[in-house]
Amino acid sequence: MTVSAARTAPLTPATTRRRGGVGAVYRVEIAKIASQLLPRLVALVCLLGPLAFTIFISTQSTVPSDSLFGRWVHTSGFAIPFVVLQFANTLGFPLIASVVAGDIFASEDRQSTWKTILTRSCSRRDIFWGKTWAAFTYSIAMVVLVAASSLIAGVVVVGAGQVIGLSGAPIGPGRTIALIVESFAIALAPTIAFTCVGIFFSVTSRNSVVGILGPLVTGLVMLLLSLLGSGVVVRSVLLPTAVEAWHGLQIPGSSATPLWLGLVVSAAWTVLSLDAARRSFQRRDFAGDGQVPVSWSRLERGVFVGVGVTALLVVGSFLDRTWITSKHVETSVGATFRNLVVAQQGLLGRELDPDSVQVYPFCKRESVVSGPSRGSGDDWTCTLYANGPRLSQLAVGYTVAIRPNGCYTADGPPEVIGPLHIRKAGGATAINPLFAFDGCMIAP
Amino acid sequence: MGDTSVAIDARGVVKSFGDVRALDGFDIRVEAGRIHGLVGPNGAGKTTLLRVLFGLVAPDEGSIALLGEDVGAAGSATVEGVGGFVEDPRFYSYLSARRNLELLADLDGGDRDHVDAVLGLVGLKDRAGRKVGGFSSGARQRLGLAASLLRAPRILLLDEPTVGLDPLGVSEVLQLVKRLKAERLTALISSHNMLELEGVCDSVTVMREGKSVWDGSMDRLRAESPAPAHRLWTSDDARAIEIAGSHARVGVVREPEGWLTVSGEREALDEYVVSLGRAGIAVRRLELLMSALESMFFALTGVRPEEAPADVERDRVGAAT
Numbered sequence: 177m178t179v180s181a182a183r184t185a186p187l188t189p190a191t192t193r194r195r196g197g198v199g200a201v202y203r204v205e206i207a208k209i210a211s212q213l214l215p216r217l218v219a220l221v222c223l224l225g226p227l228a229f230t231i232f233i234s235t236q237s238t239v240p241s242d243s244l245f246g247r248w249v250h251t252s253g254f255a256i257p258f259v260v261l262q263f264a265n266t267l268g269f270p271l272i273a274s275v276v277a278g279d280i281f282a283s284e285d286r287q288s289t290w291k292t293i294l295t296r297s298c299s300r301r302d303i304f305w306g307k308t309w310a311a312f313t314y315s316i317a318m319v320v321l322v323a324a325s326s327l328i329a330g331v332v333v334v335g336a337g338q339v340i341g342l343s344g345a346p347i348g349p350g351r352t353i354a355l356i357v358e359s360f361a362i363a364l365a366p367t368i369a370f371t372c373v374g375i376f377f378s379v380t381s382r383n384s385v386v387g388i389l390g391p392l393v394t395g396l397v398m399l400l401l402s403l404l405g406s407g408v409v410v411r412s413v414l415l416p417t418a419v420e421a422w423h424g425l426q427i428p429g430s431s432a433t434p435l436w437l438g439l440v441v442s443a444a445w446t447v448l449s450l451d452a453a454r455r456s457f458q459r460r461d462f463a464g465d466g467q468v469p470v471s472w473s474r475l476e477r478g479v480f481v482g483v484g485v486t487a488l489l490v491v492g493s494f495l496d497r498t499w500i501t502s503k504h505v506e507t508s509v510g511a512t513f514r515n516l517v518v519a520q521q522g523l524l525g526r527e528l529d530p531d532s533v534q535v536y537p538f539c540k541r542e543s544v545v546s547g548p549s550r551g552s553g554d555d556w557t558c559t560l561y562a563n564g565p566r567l568s569q570l571a572v573g574y575t576v577a578i579r580p581n582g583c584y585t586a587d588g589p590p591e592v593i594g595p596l597h598i599r600k601a602g603g604a605t606a607i608n609p610l611f612a613f614d615g616c617m618i619a620p
Numbered sequence: 621m622g623d624t625s626v627a628i629d630a631r632g633v634v635k636s637f638g639d640v641r642a643l644d645g646f647d648i649r650v651e652a653g654r655i656h657g658l659v660g661p662n663g664a665g666k667t668t669l670l671r672v673l674f675g676l677v678a679p680d681e682g683s684i685a686l687l688g689e690d691v692g693a694a695g696s697a698t699v700e701g702v703g704g705f706v707e708d709p710r711f712y713s714y715l716s717a718r719r720n721l722e723l724l725a726d727l728d729g730g731d732r733d734h735v736d737a738v739l740g741l742v743g744l745k746d747r748a749g750r751k752v753g754g755f756s757s758g759a760r761q762r763l764g765l766a767a768s769l770l771r772a773p774r775i776l777l778l779d780e781p782t783v784g785l786d787p788l789g790v791s792e793v794l795q796l797v798k799r800l801k802a803e804r805l806t807a808l809i810s811s812h813n814m815l816e817l818e819g820v821c822d823s824v825t826v827m828r829e830g831k832s833v834w835d836g837s838m839d840r841l842r843a844e845s846p847a848p849a850h851r852l853w854t855s856d857d858a859r860a861i862e863i864a865g866s867h868a869r870v871g872v873v874r875e876p877e878g879w880l881t882v883s884g885e886r887e888a889l890d891e892y893v894v895s896l897g898r899a900g901i902a903v904r905r906l907e908l909l910m911s912a913l914e915s916m917f918f919a920l921t922g923v924r925p926e927e928a929p930a931d932v933e934r935d936r937v938g939a940a941t
Binding site: 196200201203204207208211212213287288289290291292293294295296297298459461462463 | 668700767
């Protein structure tokens with residue numbers, strides 16, 4: 177130590193201090209996040225992952241046709257962001273949210289640095305909100321990165337070909353980009369909610385592993401619950417359902433209720449998680465150092481509560497009334513089919529006015545012997561009768577697989593609707609939009 | 621706002637962790653510009669008191685004021701003008717020493733101008749760019765001191781600031797603390813080493829089981845301290861004890877380990893050793909067992925200074941709470 181070197185200088189700066197506040201904590205946290213390996217790695221995956229996926233998928237002979245827009249990934253790069261959005265809605269968004277949020281409080285326990293930052297000019301309130309905003313920033317930045325990366329990768333690798341939307345109508349490039357932006361924007365609210373779940377686990381467990389796994393397990397449970405049934409109540413409280421509100425953007429005249437409900441549900445998860453975390457943080461005694469090992473009693477208690485809530489929701493799923501009825505199926509499949517007929521005829525060089533095409537759909541579940549058909553399942557059949565100029569009386573039978581979220585895949589008979597590939601008016605080959613198609617019903 | 625001539629004023633502070641009462645009605649009052657020692661064996665409650673003063677732990681009862689400002693409301697920021705550290709200072713291992721201090725300066729309001737100056741002051745300027753993860757505990761201790769000075773403190777609360785330092789480092793830190801006194805800073809330094817604080821502190825509080833068992837000036841402590849104790853090895857212990865009978869100002873006890881414990885002031889001890897020589901008894905070895913202050917520490921706390929009871933970790937009890 178070189179005390180003598182500074183013997184004549186005052187030991188401490190004689191400046192008047194001002195409080196750091198939330199802004200200071202936020203800037204410090206952002207600087208720390210930018211210096212850490214894991215957040216950097218995840219950012220790299222968000223940046224390059226969609227590109228790698230696009231390159232991989234473009235080299236394959238098959239397409240991920242079980243995803244909405246999956247059958248268009250070889251035709252239009254605009255399909256890529258929608259497919260990526262669906263993949264991200266499985267565990268991607270919880271993962272993005274958990275990387276920073278699950279660790280941002282617990283890492284101070286792991287490194288025993290609470291005493292270092294709590295003995296500066298920031299209150300606990302400043303620190304809580306500064307860290308929370310930093311976690312929000314990271315989550316939002318990663319969602320934006322995935323959206324931009326998948327859009328750019330799709331357009332560069334596959335091209336900017338026209339894509340057919342969930343209503344069966346082709347969408348122009350400008351509108352498609354707007355839809356991609358809007359769809360990922362809808363995903364922000366549930367991602368913020370997962371971020372708050374991560375903050376909750378990080379604060380209350382004081383353990384980074386639990387903090388990071390917490391949102392992932394929560395997301396996985398929600399995902400499984402969302403596959404269980406098509407009931408209105410249980411599905412609506414799940415965050416993946418909130419993300420799926422983007423379906424409605426592509427279907428003219430659909431209700432905005434799912435969008436607003438998704439925002440309210442996301443807000444509820446956000447507020448409840450953050451409030452519980454804030455209370456726990458505010459009243460905590462920082463009486464020791466080091467990361468608290470996960471105690472079995474606390475873990476058991478947490479698992480017990482989690483299993484209890486999950487069991488309640490599982491039971492609720494089975495008791496919940498489905499909103500998917502034959503009327504909804506007929507309305508959606510009929511409208512989508514009509515738009516696709518117009519699109520197919522357009523590819524063949526025959527322009528049709530959509531209003532001049534009449535479609536009469538009759539849909540039912542094969543497994544239902546008597547009574548009304550309702551609910552999700554892959555045993556739906558729809559017989560569609562189409563009439564219109566230049567159309568001979570057309571009767572097509574589609575098998576329709578309806579998922580609990582109301583989206584479906586319809587497969588038609590090639591002998592009636594033609595082969596997978598058709599020759600366009602100009603001679604080029606195109607996918608026959610009627611061969612098989614996807615659509616979504618929007619919950620009322 | 622209270623009396624600003626009193627830098628630290630804590631009354632009746634109580635803090636329990638479960639069944640353990642870490643602070644049991646503790647009182648302390650330190651006037652501005654004084655260096656005050658806080659001594660006691662491990663588990664006496666020193667670190668808990670510092671955590672309470674920093675607002676890391678909310679007291680169950682009692683009132684605390686630093687620089688006249690009330691402390692203790694859960695979640696409030698550390699009082700402006702108060703710096704220091706509790707236990708071993710910790711930093712972000714993936715950042716350099718300079719970057720750590722810059723971020724801490726940001727938390728204090730964004731004044732980074734003095735980062736290099738304080739790094740130089742604690743002898744870390746040449747290691748400022750290295751990641752803290754590779755620092756020894758001594759280097760972290762220095763960095764902790766630098767981080768404390770960066771806050772332009774008027775009160776420094778230092779918890780065992782010399783732990784992990786080599787003898788030269790200990791001396792330098794203590795010199796630094798002495799210089800703080802010249803700048804009218806108030807310091808509260810906790811230690812379990814009474815001797816270390818002897819040349820630095822103006823006053824001292826001795827803690828035991830969460831309570832203050834002695835409080836006053838260092839001069840008064842010296843005056844009230846019992847005589848120092850020495851270990852003595854002779855060629856004839858039986859006669860040495862016999863001769864001690866004629867020296868009223870020394871006490872001699874035969875220890876089962878094979879030496880004699882001799883307690884008495886320096887002059888009385890000198891006279892006794894000379895008499896042993898005159899009697900033909902060889903003094904084979906004579907060493908200080910406990911200084912006067914250490915004897916006082918022993919008397920007040922019941923714990924020998926070198927014996928830190930490993931089973932009493934009261935200060936760390938709250939770790940999992």
